Amino acid sequence: MCDVKGSAFVPRRQRAHSDKASGGHQGRTAPDTDRGMPSGPAQSQLRLQVLRQHLDPPVAAVPAELDRLPCSVTEISQLTGQLLKGQVAIITGSGQGLGAAAAELFALHGAKIVVSDLDAQKAEQVADRIRSNGGEAHAISGDVTADDFPERLATGTVKQFGKIDILVNNAGFTWDGVIHRISKKQWDSILAVHITAPFRIIQAVAPYMREAAKKEIDSTDKAQPRTIINVSSTVGVHGNIGQANYSAAKAAVIGLTKTVAKEWGPFNVRCNAVTYGFIDTRLTQGKEAGKTIEVGGQKVTLGIPGGDMAAAAAAEMMIPLKRIGTPAEAAGAMLALASPLCAFVTGQSLEVTGGANM
Numbered sequence: 001m002c003d004v005k006g007s008a009f010v011p012r013r014q015r016a017h018s019d020k021a022s023g024g025h026q027g028r029t030a031p032d033t034d035r036g037m038p039s040g041p042a043q044s045q046l047r048l049q050v051l052r053q054h055l056d057p058p059v060a061a062v063p064a065e066l067d068r069l070p071c072s073v074t075e076i077s078q079l080t081g082q083l084l085k086g087q088v089a090i091i092t093g094s095g096q097g098l099g100a101a102a103a104e105l106f107a108l109h110g111a112k113i114v115v116s117d118l119d120a121q122k123a124e125q126v127a128d129r130i131r132s133n134g135g136e137a138h139a140i141s142g143d144v145t146a147d148d149f150p151e152r153l154a155t156g157t158v159k160q161f162g163k164i165d166i167l168v169n170n171a172g173f174t175w176d177g178v179i180h181r182i183s184k185k186q187w188d189s190i191l192a193v194h195i196t197a198p199f200r201i202i203q204a205v206a207p208y209m210r211e212a213a214k215k216e217i218d219s220t221d222k223a224q225p226r227t228i229i230n231v232s233s234t235v236g237v238h239g240n241i242g243q244a245n246y247s248a249a250k251a252a253v254i255g256l257t258k259t260v261a262k263e264w265g266p267f268n269v270r271c272n273a274v275t276y277g278f279i280d281t282r283l284t285q286g287k288e289a290g291k292t293i294e295v296g297g298q299k300v301t302l303g304i305p306g307g308d309m310a311a312a313a314a315a316e317m318m319i320p321l322k323r324i325g326t327p328a329e330a331a332g333a334m335l336a337l338a339s340p341l342c343a344f345v346t347g348q349s350l351e352v353t354g355g356a357n358m
């Protein structure tokens with residue numbers, strides 16, 4: 001099970017190797033602390049490598065030897081249950097990263113998934129994976145910022161699965177720059193994808209969430225539970241150098257969330273935000289890897305300069321759990337919020353950070 005005590009994060013076999021790799025802590029990295037925990041940026045970087053090696057494969061392909069990693073994909077996927085049985089969920093940006101992990105996890109809990117992404121091929125791959133694991137999935141690809149997309153997503157979902165119970169607004173990317181250099185296009189693109197698109201998609205699902213609930217209340221006095229999750233970031237709460245556009249958009253997501261919660265609460269539609277810290281996806285990997293996204297015909301390089309070192313340093317200095325999060329762990333928080341376990345939770349912004357920024 002989830003063993004988050006001390007060095008249990010690195011499997012013992014790996015740890016022996018990591019001790020060797022770091023010179024057995026002979027001066028270059030901090031020695032084990034009195035709690036017996038490996039520490040120092042080098043160790044953190046090593047943990048990150050172990051994570052990458054083992055947690056990148058899709059849920060079904062994770063080797064059993066990983067059972068000693070805390071909250072690994074294996075563990076989370078073994079908690080297969082019925083938390084979302086019969087529900088229909090749209091997840092934007094689910095071709096990879098947090099969205100793909102949520103799509104696979106929600107499917108394991110009985111939801112029918114609309115996998116939506118700018119990258120049609122990746123969306124199809126995730127949908128295929130869900131189907132080959134016995135779930136139901138349908139891909140609707142496109143750019144969430146396109147004028148006609150929100151409507152196409154909502155009507156396409158209802159045509160395929162008959163209803164919409166869960167919406168996760170997750171699609172996004174970063175395009176960093178310091179305030180005095182940020183271009184209008186950089187500003188507009190990031191606000192478009194992170195705040196305007198979620199708002200427009202919420203409007204587009206209104207007939208199937210708010211209006212459907214209204215009809216149920218009129219006829220039976222009771223509306224089915226429905227829920228919206230908007231993905232925010234700690235950057236929206238605390239700001240970040242080089243991310244004026246992203247921090248403004250992610251802060252706005254929290255305001256939008258609380259407003260939807262207030263307006264649609266009477267219709268039994270819950271709306272919460274998840275405020276993620278450092279999660280291991282291409283968004284936080286090294287810019288040097290050269291991963292790009294195309295925005296209005298322009299290639300934007302994703303990631304952060306020296307991503308691995310930044311992740312290791314952040315883990316060491318700012319994160320009490322001493323590591324960055326995995327997409328599966330990020331998805332676990334979404335599942336909890338979407339499930340009946342959180343039936344009385346709405347208008348909240350849940351921080352999923354490993355304890356950073358407490």
Ligand SMILES: NC(=O)c1ccc[n+]([C@@H]2O[C@H](COP(=O)([O-])OP(=O)(O)OC[C@H]3O[C@@H](n4cnc5c(N)ncnc54)[C@H](O)[C@@H]3O)[C@@H](O)[C@H]2O)c1
Nearest residue numbers: 093095097098118143144170171172233276278279281283
């Ligand atoms: N990784 C982190 O540490 C972190 C932290 C806080 C918040 N977030 C947020 O989590 C969300 C998911 O990010 P991730 O880390 O999984 O990144 P990712 O790059 O792995 O996945 C993001 C997905 O969104 C898709 N996408 C981007 N722009 C799109 C558009 N215009 N239309 C449709 N799809 C689009 C991409 O194609 C990609 O598949 C984002 O909103 C991001 O801001 C991530």
